[in-house]
Amino acid sequence: MPPGAPTSRRVEGSDRVWWATGHETPVFFDERGFRAKLVRLAATCSLLLVAAWLALVVSGPFGFGSLPAAQFLVPHAHHHHHLDADLHRHSKHEARES
Amino acid sequence: MSRAGSAPPRPGPTLPRARVALIASFFVVLILLLLVEGFTTKTVGSSGTGPASSNDSPLAGYGPILAAKGHRLVSIGGPAGRRVALTFDDGPDPRWTPKIVAILRQYHVPATFFMVGSQVVRNTGIVKEIARDGFQIGNHTFTHADLTSLPPWERSLQISLNESAISGITGKRPRLLRPPYSSTPDAASPAEVAAWTPLARSGYVIALTTRDTEDWSQPGVSSIVRAAVPAGRTGGIVLMHDAGGRRAETVAALPQIIKQTRARGFRFVRVSDLAGLSPRAVEIPVSPGKHLRGQLFVAMLMIAGWVTNNLTKLVEAVTVLVGLRMLVALLLAHLQVRRTRRKRGGVPITPPVSILVPAFDEAKGIARSVRSLAASEYPGEFEVIVVDDGSTDGTGAIVAGLGLPQVRLVSQPNAGKPAALNRALEAARHDILVTVDADTVFEPDALLRLVQRFRDPAVGAVSGNTKVGNRRRLLGRWQHIEYVMGFNLDRRMYEVLGFMPTVPGAIGAFRRQALADIGGVSGATLAEDTDITLDIGRAGWKVVYAEDARAWTEAPGTVRDLYRQRSRWAFGTIQSIWKHRAALWSRGRSGFGRRAIAYLGVFQVGLPLVAPLIDLFAVYSILFLDPLPILVFWFAFNAFQFVLAWVAFGFDREPRRVLWALPLQQFVYRQVMYLVVIDAVISALLGTRLGWRRAERTGDIELSAA
Numbered sequence: 001m002p003p004g005a006p007t008s009r010r011v012e013g014s015d016r017v018w019w020a021t022g023h024e025t026p027v028f029f030d031e032r033g034f035r036a037k038l039v040r041l042a043a044t045c046s047l048l049l050v051a052a053w054l055a056l057v058v059s060g061p062f063g064f065g066s067l068p069a070a071q072f073l074v075p076h077a078h079h080h081h082h083l084d085a086d087l088h089r090h091s092k093h094e095a096r097e098s
Numbered sequence: 099m100s101r102a103g104s105a106p107p108r109p110g111p112t113l114p115r116a117r118v119a120l121i122a123s124f125f126v127v128l129i130l131l132l133l134v135e136g137f138t139t140k141t142v143g144s145s146g147t148g149p150a151s152s153n154d155s156p157l158a159g160y161g162p163i164l165a166a167k168g169h170r171l172v173s174i175g176g177p178a179g180r181r182v183a184l185t186f187d188d189g190p191d192p193r194w195t196p197k198i199v200a201i202l203r204q205y206h207v208p209a210t211f212f213m214v215g216s217q218v219v220r221n222t223g224i225v226k227e228i229a230r231d232g233f234q235i236g237n238h239t240f241t242h243a244d245l246t247s248l249p250p251w252e253r254s255l256q257i258s259l260n261e262s263a264i265s266g267i268t269g270k271r272p273r274l275l276r277p278p279y280s281s282t283p284d285a286a287s288p289a290e291v292a293a294w295t296p297l298a299r300s301g302y303v304i305a306l307t308t309r310d311t312e313d314w315s316q317p318g319v320s321s322i323v324r325a326a327v328p329a330g331r332t333g334g335i336v337l338m339h340d341a342g343g344r345r346a347e348t349v350a351a352l353p354q355i356i357k358q359t360r361a362r363g364f365r366f367v368r369v370s371d372l373a374g375l376s377p378r379a380v381e382i383p384v385s386p387g388k389h390l391r392g393q394l395f396v397a398m399l400m401i402a403g404w405v406t407n408n409l410t411k412l413v414e415a416v417t418v419l420v421g422l423r424m425l426v427a428l429l430l431a432h433l434q435v436r437r438t439r440r441k442r443g444g445v446p447i448t449p450p451v452s453i454l455v456p457a458f459d460e461a462k463g464i465a466r467s468v469r470s471l472a473a474s475e476y477p478g479e480f481e482v483i484v485v486d487d488g489s490t491d492g493t494g495a496i497v498a499g500l501g502l503p504q505v506r507l508v509s510q511p512n513a514g515k516p517a518a519l520n521r522a523l524e525a526a527r528h529d530i531l532v533t534v535d536a537d538t539v540f541e542p543d544a545l546l547r548l549v550q551r552f553r554d555p556a557v558g559a560v561s562g563n564t565k566v567g568n569r570r571r572l573l574g575r576w577q578h579i580e581y582v583m584g585f586n587l588d589r590r591m592y593e594v595l596g597f598m599p600t601v602p603g604a605i606g607a608f609r610r611q612a613l614a615d616i617g618g619v620s621g622a623t624l625a626e627d628t629d630i631t632l633d634i635g636r637a638g639w640k641v642v643y644a645e646d647a648r649a650w651t652e653a654p655g656t657v658r659d660l661y662r663q664r665s666r667w668a669f670g671t672i673q674s675i676w677k678h679r680a681a682l683w684s685r686g687r688s689g690f691g692r693r694a695i696a697y698l699g700v701f702q703v704g705l706p707l708v709a710p711l712i713d714l715f716a717v718y719s720i721l722f723l724d725p726l727p728i729l730v731f732w733f734a735f736n737a738f739q740f741v742l743a744w745v746a747f748g749f750d751r752e753p754r755r756v757l758w759a760l761p762l763q764q765f766v767y768r769q770v771m772y773l774v775v776i777d778a779v780i781s782a783l784l785g786t787r788l789g790w791r792r793a794e795r796t797g798d799i800e801l802s803a804a
Contacts, residue, residue, distance in 0.1 A: 018524065020618035022517030027622050027673035030785025039783050043120050050123045054130075 117780055121773075128405070128714060135402040136722035138216045138241065138259075156291045157283035162306040162335045163373045164283070166298035171291060173283075175373040178308065182333040182359055183369045184209040185307065187238055187276060188314075190217055190224040191341030197349045198340045199228060205356045209233050210369040212276040212305070215240030215260030217341060219399040222267050229268040234368045234381065236274035236305060237261060242342070245277050245293045253293060257302070263399070266392025270381040274369055275302040281310045281337070303380065305369050308334025313348045322351040327358045335369060409715050416705065416712055417731070423701065424738055427587045428745060434590035435749060438645070446546060447553050448478030451607075452526035453545070455484045456518035457536035461491040463652065464536050465500060471534065472502040474545040480504060484536075485522045488512025493536075515603075516621035523618055529610040533627075538604045539567065539650045548607045548647035558612030558639020559631060560647075561589060561598055562605030563750070567650040567800055573660065575759045576767045577653040579743060586746040589643045597693035598641040603627040605649035612639045622677060624788055625670020628698075632678045635690035645749070650800075661770060668703075668778035669788050675699050676782075706775035709768070736761055 030036060157164070161173035184202075189195045189211055202209050211228055213235055218225050229235060239245065240259040248256065257275065265271045277294055280286065283306050286294075294304050311325040326336045336355070338348050359366070370380040384392070453471050457464055464484070471482045482505040486494035497507045508525050510518065519533065530549055534540065544562060551560040563585045566578040592598040601608070606627065613619075616633035623629045635641050654660040675698050681691025719728040740760055747754045781788055 018520060018614070018618035020516070020520060020616075020620040022514055022520050022619055022621040024516075024620050024622040026624070026787055027677050028782045028785055029787045033785070035783065035785040039780075040116075043116070047119060047123050050127055054126070 117777060120780070121776060125710070125714070128711070131398075131402040131405050132409075132714065132718045134399060135406040136718060138219065138399055138402070154288060155284050155286050156288055157286040157306075160283040162283060162308050163369070164294070164298060164304040164306065166295060169295070169299070171295055171298055171304070174303070174375075178333040178335075178372055180331065180333055180364045181367045181372060182328065182364045183335045183367050183372050184338065184355075185212060185236075185276070185305070185335055185369060186210075186338050186340040187212045187278075188214055188217070188242060188342035189340035190221040190228065191345070192221055192224065194345035194349060195221070195224050195228075195340045198345075198352060199224075199231065199233070201349070201352045201356075202233070203231065205353070207356055207366045208368045209366075210236055210274065210305070211340065212236040212238035212274070213260070213264065214238050214242045214278075214341070215256075215263045216242075218260065218263045218267065219396050220403060222396060222400075225264065225267045229270070234274065234370060234377070235264055235268060235270070235272050236276055236369065236380075237264070237272045237302070238276050239278055242278045244279050245297075246287070246289045248293075250296065253297065254300075257297065259395075262392045262395040264392070265384045265388060266394070266396040268381075269384060269389050271384050271388075273301065273303055273380045273382060274305050274373075276305050280306050282307055303373055303375070305335065305373075307337035309336045311336065311338050311348075311351075313345070313351070314339045314342060316344065316347050319347050319351045319354070322347055323354045323358065326351070326355040328362065328364060333359075333364050335372065406718075409711060412708060413712050413715050416708060419700070420705070420735075421738075424742060427591045428742060430594040431587045431590040431745070431749065434594050434643075437594075444553075446477070446550060448476065448546070449530050449549065449552065450479040450528040451476070451481075451530045451532055451545065451549060452522075452528040453480060453482045453532045453534060454519060454522035454526060455482060455534050455536050456487055456515050456522060457484055457489065457493050457497075458487040458512065458515075458518070459489045459491045460493050460536035461489070461496055463539075464493050465496050467534070467536055467539055468497055468500060468502065468505055470539040470542075471545075472500075472504050473542060474540060475542040476545045476549075478549075479528070480545065481506060481527060483508060483522045483525050485510060485518040485525075487515070487518040514621055516619040516626045519619040519626070523613065526610075530607060531610055531613065532605075532607045533603060534649070535604045535651065537652050538564075540605070541648045541650070544605065544647045544649055548605070548644050551642050551644050552607070552609060554640065554642075556640045557642050558609050558615075558634045558637070559598075559601045559641045560607040561601040561641070561643045562607070562647040562649055563589075563643075563645050564602050564604045565648055565650045566653045568652050568655060569756065569800075571655070572759060572762070573655065573657065573767075574653055575756050576763050577660070578756060579760055579763065580767075581653075582750050582752055583743055583746045586645065586749040587742060590645070590749075593643045595693065596640075596688065597635065597690050597697060598643060599631060599635075599694040599698050600625070600628040601631045601641060604651045605647065607644075608634070609639070612637065615639070623670045623673035624666050625674050628671055628674040629677065632674055632681070632691060632694055635688070635694060636678065636681055636686050638686075638688060638690075641690075657770065661774060664771060664774040665777055665781075666788065668706075668774045669781055671698060671702055672778055672782050675703065703775060703779070706772045707779065709772050710776075713769075736764065 025031075157171065160171075161175060161177075163173065163175045164171045165174045166172070184207060186195075186198060186209060190213060195211075211233055213225065225235070237257055237260050239256040240263070241256065243252075243256045245253050245256070261271055275297060277290065280290065286306070298304055309326055309328065311322045313322045322338070326338070328334070338352075339345060340348065356366070368377070370377050373380070455468065455471070460467075468482060468484060474480065482502070484494075484497045484505060484507050486497065486507060486509045488509075488511045494507060494509050497505065506525065508521060510521055513521075523531065530552060532545065532548060548560055548562050551557055564581060566574060566581050568574045569578040589598065603626070608630075612634045613630070615637045616630060619626050619630055620633075631641055654663050675695055678691055678695055681695050685692055716728050716732065719725065740757065743757055743760055744754060747757065
C-alpha cells in the first residue's frame with residue numbers, strides 16, 4: 001500500500017495484518033551451537049599462537065636473543081677457531097705473493 | 099524486559115573472561131607489532147661517516163680490516179696492493195640499489211654491500227638478487243645505530259637482529275661488520291675501538307675503509323670520483339652509499355670510478371679477498387633451523403610493516419570520514435532548523451491517539467510515567483494502554499491503582515517487549531500510535547507536538563526528542579551530552595537526508611497503516627525500534643523528527659548498567675543491519691534502506707570497531723613519529739566536537755555549563771562504547787541468544803533540569 005492511502009482499523013480475528021508475534025527466532029541465533037564451537041576453536045588456536053609467539057619473542061629465537069638475559073648468537077670459541085685458521089691461511093698466502 | 103523463547107538466553111550482556119582474553123590478546127599482538135615496527139623503522143639513524151682522522155686514534159697506522167686477537171684489535175689481510183674493494187652502505191634502497199647493482203653487473207665488478215636490517219626486511223627481493231649475483235653482504239646494524247652510544251646488550255641486539263634478517267633471506271650469516279658512522283682506522287676514536295672490540299671478539303670482522311668518498315653529503319660527482327680513485331699505487335676499501343638519501347651522484351660517479359680505477363692498473367675485489375678470507379668464511383651458511391628462524395623473523399617484521407602501513411591508511415580514511423560526517427551534520431542540522439521554523443504555525447491537527455506502554459518490573463517509575471501521559475495537554479481524544487508483561491514487582495497493581503480514566507491495563511504472562519507491543523497494538527483503538535518506554539516521562543505538550551508531523555500523509559513514523567533526566571553525576575552528564583548531540587545534530591541530519599534509522603522506544607509515533615504494512619513488531623532483533631523503523635522506511639513511508647516533542651528518561655546510573663544497555667543496542671543494531679542487508683543492493687522505493695543500512699554499518703558498527711586501533715596508532719605516533727601533528731589533530735578534533743556540542747545545546751536550549759565534561763568523554767566513556775560493539779560482534783559470530791535485562795531503576799528523573 002502506498003504511503004498516504006486511507007488507513008483502516010485492523011479487523012478483529014484477522015491474521016493478515018499483524019503477522020509478527022514478537023517470538024521470532026533472533027537474528028544470528030545458532031540453535032545447534034555449531035558456530036559457537038567453531039569460533040571458540042578458532043579463538044583458542046589464536047590465543048595459543050599468540051602465547052607461543054610471545055614466548056618465542058621473549059626467549060629470543062626470532063632475533064631478540066641479545067636482550068640482557070639472553071645469549072649473544074655467535075659462540076665465541078667456535079669463531080675464534082675459524083678466524084685463526086683463516087688468518088693462518090691468509091698469512092701463508094700473503095707470504096707467497098710477496 | 100526478558101525474552102521468551104525455546105532456548106534459555108544469556109542473562110544479559112556482560113563481558114565474559116574468555117572474551118576479555120581474546121580482545122586483550124588481539125591488542126597485545128597489535129601493540130607488539132607496532133613496537134617492532136616503531137623500533138625497526140623509526141629509530142633509524144641518518145647516513146654519515148666520522149671525521150677523517152683523529153689525533154688520539156688507537157688504530158692509527160692500522161689496515162682497514164680488523165679482527166680480535168686476545169683482547170685487542172689487529173689488522174688482517176696485509177697490504178691491499180693494486181686491489182680495490184668497492185663497498186656500499188645503508189641499503190638496500192628500492193630506488194638506488196638496483197641502479198648501482200646494474201652498473202656493477204655491466205662492468206663485471208664485485209662489491210660488498212653493508213646492509214641495514216630495517217632496510218633489509220623492507221626490500222627482501224633486492225637482498226635476494228644481490229646474494230644471487232655473488233655480491234658480498236655485510237652487517238651494518240639493524241637501525242644504523244651509533245654503536246658507541248649503546249649499552250653492550252643493545253649493540254649485540256643491533257647486530258643479531260640484522261643477522262637474523264639477512265640469514266632469513268639469503269641463508270647465510272654475514273661475518274663482515276661495518277659500524278655505522280665509521281671511516282678510516284686513523285679516524286677511529288678510543289670509544290669506537292672500545293665498542294668494536296667485543297664484537298670482534300665474538301667473531302666479527304670489522305671492515306672500515308681506506309677511501310671515504312663522503313658521497314652521503316652529495317659533494318658532486320667529480321668530488322666522489324676523485325675521492326674514490328686511488329691516487330698512488332695502493333688500493334684498499336672505497337666507501338660509498340646506496341641508500342640513506344638521494345644517491346644520484348653516487349650512481350653517476352660509479353662508472354667513472356670503475357673506468358679510471360681500472361685505467362690506473364687496479365683490479366676490483368671483494369672485502370673478503372682483501373681480508374684474506376674465503377667467501378664462505380665471511381658469509382657462513384646457516385643451518386636449516388636458523389634459516390627458518392630468520393625467515394620467521396623477517397615474516398614478523400613484514401607483517402608489522404604491513405599492519406602499520408594499513409593502519410596509517412585506515413587512520414587517514416577514518417579521519418576524512420569522521421571530519422566529513424561532523425561537517426555534514428553541522429550544516430544539515432542548521433538547514434533542518436531553518437526548514438522547521440518555516441513550517442511552524444497553522445491550526446494543529448488532533449487525531450485520536452493510542453499511547454502504548456509495554457512494562458516489565460517498572461514499579462519505581464511507572465506511576466510517574468503514566469501520570470505524565472494522562473496529563474498530556476492534548477485537545478483530541480487519546481488513550482493510554484499499559485501492557486504489564488508479567489511483572490513481579492506489582493507494576494500492574496500500581497497502574498490499576500492510579501484510577502486514571504484514559505488508562506487501560508492489559509496483563510499477559512512475560513513474553514518480551516516486542517510481544518507486549520504487539521499485544522498493545524491489538525488493543526489500540528486509534529490510527530495514530532505512540533510508543534513509550536515505561537520509565538519515560540512526557541512533557542505536557544509532547545503528545546501534541548509529536549502528532550503534528552502526521553499532517554503529511556506520507557509520514558509513517560515520527561521520532562521524538564529523548565532527554566536524560568538523571569544528569570547529576572558524571573556518567574549521567576556524559577549521556578546527557580551524547581543524547582543532546584545525537585538528537586539535535588544526527589537526527590536533524592537524518593531527516594534532511596531522508597533516512598532516520600531509529601525511532602526511539604522512549605518516544606516515537608507511528609501511523610497504524612505503516613505498522614500494518616510491516617506486520618507488527620518483530621522479535622527477531624534486540625533493537626525492535628531500529629528494526630521497525632527500517633521496515634517502515636523500506637516500505638516507502640517517511641520517517642521524520644519532532645525535536646520539540648520531548649520526553650525524559652532515566653539513563654543507566656552505573657558503568658555496568660550502561661554497558662548492558664549499550665551492548666543490547668549494539669547487538670540489536672547489528673541484528674537489524676543483517677536482517678535488512680538486502681536493502682544494500684535493492685534500492686527499494688526511496689533508497690531509505692540502502693542509506694540507513696550503509697550509515698549504520700559504517701558509523702555505528704565499523705567506526706567503533708576500528709576506533710581502538712586508531713587510539714593505539716595515536717600512541718604509536720607520539721612514541722615513534724613526530725608527536726606534534728597527532729596532538730594538533732587531537733586538539734582540533736576535540737575543539738570541533740566542542741563546537742558541535744555547543745551548537746547542539748543551543749538548538750535544544752540546554753544550559754551549556756555541563757560541556758566541561760565533554761573532553762573527559764574521550765578517556766573512559768568512548769572506550770566503553772567501542773567495547774560494547776566489539777562484544778556485540780563476538781556475540782553475533784558465536785550465534786548467542788542475548789536476553790533483555792533491564793537496568794536498575796531509581797526513578798531519578800528531574801524534568802526541572804532543563
